[in-house]
Amino acid sequence: MSGGAGGGGNVLGGLAATWLQGGWTARRLLRGRMLWVAAFFALGPIAFTVLIVQSGHTARWEELFAPLALLCGLVPPLFTASTMAEEIEDRTYTYLWSRPLPRWTVLIGKLVATVPVAAVLLSLTALICYQLGQRGISPDHPWPSAAAGRAVGAVALAALALSMVAGGLAVMMPRHGLGVAYAYLLVLDLPLGLMPFSIANLSMSHHIQTLGGVRGTDPNASIGAAVLWLVGIGLFWLILGLWRISKSEFASGEK
Amino acid sequence: MADVAVQPAVEPAVKQATQAVVQIDGCSKWYGHVLGVSEVSWTVRGGIVGLLGPNGAGKSTLMKMIVGLLRPTRGRVAVFGQEPSRSPDARRRIGYCPEHENLYDELTALEWVTCMAQLSGVPRARARADAERALVEMGLQESLKRRVRGFSKGMRQRTKLAQCLVHDPQLLILDEPLTGVDPIARAEIVDRIQDAAASGKTVIVSSHVLYEIEALTEEIIVIYRGQVLAEGNIYEIRTLIDKHPHRIRIECDRPRELGEGLAGEDHVVTLAFERAAVVVETAEPDRCYDRIGKVVLERKIHVRGLTSPDNNLGAVFDYLTGGTARSVGG
Amino acid sequence: MPLSGQHPAGRAAAAIHDLGYKRYLGNRRPQSTRWRVLVKNVVTTSWRGWWRMKMWVIGCAVTTVAIGVPMYISRDRIFEELVRRGMTVRWSDALLPLSFRFFPWFAFILAAAGAAGAVARDLRAGAFEFYFSRPVRPIDYVLGKVVGSAMVVSTALLAGPFLLSLFRVGLARDLDEVLPALALVPRMLLVGMLGSVAYAVVALAFSSMSTRPRITTAMWAAFYLLFGSIAEGLAFALRTPDLAAISLPRAVEGFAFGLFQVSVPPGFGRLTPGIAASYGALLAYTAVGLIVLQIRVKRAERAGLGGG
Numbered sequence: 020m021s022g023g024a025g026g027g028g029n030v031l032g033g034l035a036a037t038w039l040q041g042g043w044t045a046r047r048l049l050r051g052r053m054l055w056v057a058a059f060f061a062l063g064p065i066a067f068t069v070l071i072v073q074s075g076h077t078a079r080w081e082e083l084f085a086p087l088a089l090l091c092g093l094v095p096p097l098f099t100a101s102t103m104a105e106e107i108e109d110r111t112y113t114y115l116w117s118r119p120l121p122r123w124t125v126l127i128g129k130l131v132a133t134v135p136v137a138a139v140l141l142s143l144t145a146l147i148c149y150q151l152g153q154r155g156i157s158p159d160h161p162w163p164s165a166a167a168g169r170a171v172g173a174v175a176l177a178a179l180a181l182s183m184v185a186g187g188l189a190v191m192m193p194r195h196g197l198g199v200a201y202a203y204l205l206v207l208d209l210p211l212g213l214m215p216f217s218i219a220n221l222s223m224s225h226h227i228q229t230l231g232g233v234r235g236t237d238p239n240a241s242i243g244a245a246v247l248w249l250v251g252i253g254l255f256w257l258i259l260g261l262w263r264i265s266k267s268e269f270a271s272g273e274k
Numbered sequence: 275m276a277d278v279a280v281q282p283a284v285e286p287a288v289k290q291a292t293q294a295v296v297q298i299d300g301c302s303k304w305y306g307h308v309l310g311v312s313e314v315s316w317t318v319r320g321g322i323v324g325l326l327g328p329n330g331a332g333k334s335t336l337m338k339m340i341v342g343l344l345r346p347t348r349g350r351v352a353v354f355g356q357e358p359s360r361s362p363d364a365r366r367r368i369g370y371c372p373e374h375e376n377l378y379d380e381l382t383a384l385e386w387v388t389c390m391a392q393l394s395g396v397p398r399a400r401a402r403a404d405a406e407r408a409l410v411e412m413g414l415q416e417s418l419k420r421r422v423r424g425f426s427k428g429m430r431q432r433t434k435l436a437q438c439l440v441h442d443p444q445l446l447i448l449d450e451p452l453t454g455v456d457p458i459a460r461a462e463i464v465d466r467i468q469d470a471a472a473s474g475k476t477v478i479v480s481s482h483v484l485y486e487i488e489a490l491t492e493e494i495i496v497i498y499r500g501q502v503l504a505e506g507n508i509y510e511i512r513t514l515i516d517k518h519p520h521r522i523r524i525e526c527d528r529p530r531e532l533g534e535g536l537a538g539e540d541h542v543v544t545l546a547f548e549r550a551a552v553v554v555e556t557a558e559p560d561r562c563y564d565r566i567g568k569v570v571l572e573r574k575i576h577v578r579g580l581t582s583p584d585n586n587l588g589a590v591f592d593y594l595t596g597g598t599a600r601s602v603g604g
Numbered sequence: 605m606p607l608s609g610q611h612p613a614g615r616a617a618a619a620i621h622d623l624g625y626k627r628y629l630g631n632r633r634p635q636s637t638r639w640r641v642l643v644k645n646v647v648t649t650s651w652r653g654w655w656r657m658k659m660w661v662i663g664c665a666v667t668t669v670a671i672g673v674p675m676y677i678s679r680d681r682i683f684e685e686l687v688r689r690g691m692t693v694r695w696s697d698a699l700l701p702l703s704f705r706f707f708p709w710f711a712f713i714l715a716a717a718g719a720a721g722a723v724a725r726d727l728r729a730g731a732f733e734f735y736f737s738r739p740v741r742p743i744d745y746v747l748g749k750v751v752g753s754a755m756v757v758s759t760a761l762l763a764g765p766f767l768l769s770l771f772r773v774g775l776a777r778d779l780d781e782v783l784p785a786l787a788l789v790p791r792m793l794l795v796g797m798l799g800s801v802a803y804a805v806v807a808l809a810f811s812s813m814s815t816r817p818r819i820t821t822a823m824w825a826a827f828y829l830l831f832g833s834i835a836e837g838l839a840f841a842l843r844t845p846d847l848a849a850i851s852l853p854r855a856v857e858g859f860a861f862g863l864f865q866v867s868v869p870p871g872f873g874r875l876t877p878g879i880a881a882s883y884g885a886l887l888a889y890t891a892v893g894l895i896v897l898q899i900r901v902k903r904a905e906r907a908g909l910g911g912g
Binding site: 060066067090104195 | 830
């Protein structure tokens with residue numbers, strides 16, 4: 020390495036840089052405490068299902084899916100907002116941005132790592148709940164067709180969309196990224212989902228419920244529209260985050 | 275400020291280079307209402323250059339602009355002829371060691387440096403071997419597979435230096451690399467930096483302690499409150515400070531009478547009068563201050579203020595050398 | 605004062621002169637009031653910046669106004685006519701406890717932005733070394749943090765409801781209406797105070813469980829949102845309304861509804877726990893939270909924890 024004047028490394032393309040950062044972020048995530056905390060959270064919906072079934076009560080799909088939808092609001096922000104905000108707050112971004120890679124890859128690289136981990140955790144939880152809850156099905160309250168597939172699809176897509184929202188918010192407000200992401204979901208998203216008319220379309224929780232086969236405020240909501248809305252809302256915040264990351268220097272605001 | 279080239283201290287190869295490694299033209303950086311760096315112009319052509327200044331002087335801001343982390347509010351920064359914030363090709367040739375100590379705590383030292391090597395564009399097949407070599411050169415062979423979470427301050431500094439060198443860059447930007455390391459490790463790090471310079475790399479190293487820099491180079495640039503106070507050879511700067519006529523501005527009710535009392539002194543170089551003040555330029559400040567006191571007392575002159583516009587450089591230099599341990603703020 | 609070793613011949617062989625530290629001889633704040641320093645610190649820190657407190661206080665103010673307007677309108681003759689035709693509770697009175705369905709949102713966010721990471725941030729930054737190298741006891745620290753955080757949370761759970769109750773008094777047309785309306789004020793204050801303390805203590809207890817503020821904030825959010833909604837779900841499924849008191853916002857709501865004797869008919873919205881269960885839950889959360897907080901702080905103080 021010190022054999023001469025040196026030439027430095029090669030300029031990394033966007034894809035290569037994203038992939039590399041995704042790999043290292045996933046390694047950090049799997050070693051950190053956050054995964055265990057999220058796994059502990061996932062026990063909530065499972066315990067709820069067990070309690071409902073054990074009590075001999077009819078297991079309604081919408082009741083079982085409600086805690087799953089809330090878990091979707093907790094886990095992806097925990098992974099994405101935390102890793103992105105820590106990068107900025109701990110100033111380790113200085114190692115990344117002084118290297119020959121495009122800035123946007125830092126955020127996308129995080130998503131490449133956190134979305135699959137969150138999606139797998141949420142999908143596993145959904146499948147376990149589905150399996151355990153089947154024993155409590157009553158003919159009076161039938162479950163939607165292909166409930167397991169719909170639940171897995173809903174939570175996986177929720178992992179993607181909510182990670183994009185949390186990532187965008189974390190870049191914009193690194194110190195309070197996680198808190199603001201939760202506030203966004205509680206104060207804005209959940210009440211919006213309870214609104215009638217097309218206003219509910221702005222709510223991610225509304226679309227997650229539609230995908231999961233739960234009839235919300237709009238019984239005629241289509242799966243295709245829900246997917247488009249979810250991805251669209253996620254992309255909106257992600258693009259804001261990418262714009263901010265390309266402009267910001269985080270020089271005086273990281274502390 | 276004049277565009278003065280700082281001469282390289284160590285290797286002859288770079289002396290012949292004609293292209294500037296770093297070229298800064300009239301750069302200013304504002305953080306909202308706070309001025310970080312003001313109208314700095316500076317050219318580095320090679321060797322080791324020490325960036326000196328008290329805490330908060332603007333050293334890190336200047337370094338971050340060279341690395342491309344910050345964009346100047348005004349002016350232009352070029353590294354190897356390219357703007358670092360826009361050009362990945364320029365950043366490819368830079369190794370940066372920031373002043374903070376945060377690393378990815380979940381990774382081992384070897385993994386962390388391998389990660390940084392890969393992100394610098396070192397091929398995957400070579401990255402691990404290069405990282406191992408860089409860490410061994412920094413004396414961390416015993417701790418390659420330990421997680422950095424448990425590292426001491428000194429070990430973190432060495433790990434940071436390893437990540438900075440791992441991709442064999444041409445320009446090293448080291449922000450206070452000797453902070454928090456013990457004397458033995460310090461000597462080793464100084465050796466490594468000098469090795470790097472001897473092999474043709476350009477090194478810009480910052481510190482607020484002069485003797486740390488003296489161990490590395492005689493070429494320095496002194497920065498204070500975002501402005502360049504002095505640059506060049508450290509000993510020449512010291513001589514210049516001593517020789518430089520010292521200005522004293524005295525605000526009083528009868529400036530001409532005070533001037534008259536000082537005019538006959540051999541150490542007084544010039545006298546300039548303002549409406550209610552006299553500015554004395556002297557070669558011997560201490561004698562001049564004594565004389566001012568006497569004249570004021572003898573002639574019962576009412577003095578409203580006494581300031582020295584040249585105090586900054588002297589005070590900063592004293593602070594850096596530990597001469598008077600005066601705090602210059604900042 | 606010089607410390608010297610005596611030479612056998614009688615003169616001093618060596619002396620160490622303490623030229624640095626001299627004991628402070630001026631007035632000192634009494635030990636019993638040192639927690640107030642922490643209270644001030646918690647409140648001023650929270651007030652700094654937009655996202656930690658100001659934004660949510662504005663939200664509360666908007667909510668106060670939003671509830672105040674229908675309260676004003678409800679005093680209209682049309683509503684009185686509706687009351688004459690069979691409405692059991694005056695809308696203007698019922699809106700007061702109903703406001704506790706909205707204010708807890710902001711209380712949750714205020715606690716998430718401040719209290720839920722407060723102790724973790726101190727642990728990570730090594731602030732415990734600063735606190736406990738001074739004559740500050742763990743109990744002073746706990747008291748300071750709890751009162752400070754409760755004051756911050758109370759801008760949502762106490763200030764808004766209190767203003768609404770005063771507004772209700774102001775809407776009274778005669779003395780006969782003023783006296784019953786005045787009785788509403790202490791009830792609102794009681795719910796707000798108990799709720800604020802419970803929110804602050806529970807959030808602080810979570811914040812003492814790790815040195816990473818983001819993890820403790822997530823734990824608080826999971827407890828509040830996930831655990832709370834599971835409790836509500838179980839209460840609904842098992843037809844046991846009191847079980848919903850496990851959910852902190854439902855406990856506050858249940859306590860308020862109980863105090864105001866407002867009953868929500870079955871099938872109209874969610875289940876509301878009874879007053880005894882709600883009051884018990886709030887007290888239990890406060891007590892358990894305080895115990896956890898005191899144990900964790902004491903342990904950290906003994907371990908000499910600092911730095912992340």
